[in-house]
Structure formats: C-alpha cells, structure tokens
Amino acid sequence: MNQILNVSRDAFSSGQVGSKLWLCQELETLFESADNIWIYGGWYGVMAFLLNSRSNMSIGQIRSYDVDPSCEAIADMINENWVIDNWKFKAHTEDCNQLNPSQNSPDLIINTSTEHFESMDWWHNIPQDTVVALQGNNMIHDDHHIHSRCLQEFVAQFPVTTTLYTGQKEFVYPNWRFTRYMLIGVK
Numbered sequence: 001m002n003q004i005l006n007v008s009r010d011a012f013s014s015g016q017v018g019s020k021l022w023l024c025q026e027l028e029t030l031f032e033s034a035d036n037i038w039i040y041g042g043w044y045g046v047m048a049f050l051l052n053s054r055s056n057m058s059i060g061q062i063r064s065y066d067v068d069p070s071c072e073a074i075a076d077m078i079n080e081n082w083v084i085d086n087w088k089f090k091a092h093t094e095d096c097n098q099l100n101p102s103q104n105s106p107d108l109i110i111n112t113s114t115e116h117f118e119s120m121d122w123w124h125n126i127p128q129d130t131v132v133a134l135q136g137n138n139m140i141h142d143d144h145h146i147h148s149r150c151l152q153e154f155v156a157q158f159p160v161t162t163t164l165y166t167g168q169k170e171f172v173y174p175n176w177r178f179t180r181y182m183l184i185g186v187k
C-alpha cells in the first residue's frame, strides 16, 4: 500500500545535500573503510544514503539516531536497500545525549546537526580515540542552540587530539546565503 509521508523538503535542499556531499568527499579522502558508523541527529538518513550510494568507502554498518520519532520510518524507507541487506543501515529513535558509544565502539561518529543539540552530553560521552566528523553553520534560527560566527569558533567547541580536516563552505543563493563549517578529527 502506498503511503504519503510527511517530510520536510529542507532535508533535500541544495544546502543540506551539498553539505553532506562535501562531508562524503572529505571522509573518502581520509578513510578507505569504516566498520561501524553512528550518525547523530540523522534526520531522514540522507547522510547515510549518500555515503552508501557513492560506494567510495567500504562500510560495515551505519546506525542513525534521531530524537524525533517521525524520522525512523522515513530514514529506514530511504535506506531500505541497506536495511534489507543484513541491517547495514538502521535508524533508531534515541536522544543522542543519552547514548553511550563506549559500549558499542563505533569507529566513526558523524553529527551534521550540532547546532540543534540542546546539551553537549552527546559530545562528552564520545570516548577518546573515536573519529568524529562534525558540521555546524552560521545560520540564526529559533531551533538552533549553537551559533558559530566563524570556523575557529565552531572548531573550538569540539576539542580533538588530532585534527584531520577543518574547512568551511559558502552556500550562496539568490535570496540568502550561509556558511557551513566542518571538523574531522580524533577525539
């Protein structure tokens, strides 16, 4: 039976998809493989869909966590090709501030939603030596808890022992523009 799903168009906008493609490109430059990727604030699973579709990294499994319960079924639908392939993808409804990655040893944690997180517990709970790939931006929104005015300000919030990549990307449209920041490093 066909079902009409209520999705936010923004998840598929140029700014969102372009930012995630940029993250894919930088990860693929740094790593040939990752066994167990966790995505925080995974929304509809577009990040996972792009990483898996591009096939430039060998990926064991991806787990996508979002506190919004409406995301799980949509993320699983978009990533069904990998859900049915021995659970290479699965979305879960979870508050990432309550997750304890030290029990499951993800080798890469991605968070492209850092500005949406109310607390930094998710960051404090990530064990040392875990590779992290994080994005933020300079947009001012009611539902953004973090506003980074520049790359240095963004990066300073997430101290890593080894910096593998930092950069910023401008997204310019006829009516508006914003800057996305990115940090990849070893915590």
Ligand SMILES: C[S@@+](CC[C@H](N)C(=O)[O-])C[C@H]1O[C@@H](n2cnc3c(N)ncnc32)[C@H](O)[C@@H]1O
Pocket: 016, 040, 041, 042, 043, 065, 066, 067, 068, 071, 094, 095, 096, 097, 112, 113, 116, 117, 118
């Ligand atoms: C608007 S979306 C994503 C925006 C981001 N720029 C991106 O590309 O992924 C932000 C997501 O973060 C999720 N989120 C916010 N706080 C969270 C938390 N504590 N745990 C899990 N997900 C959370 C929201 O439910 C939402 O789906």
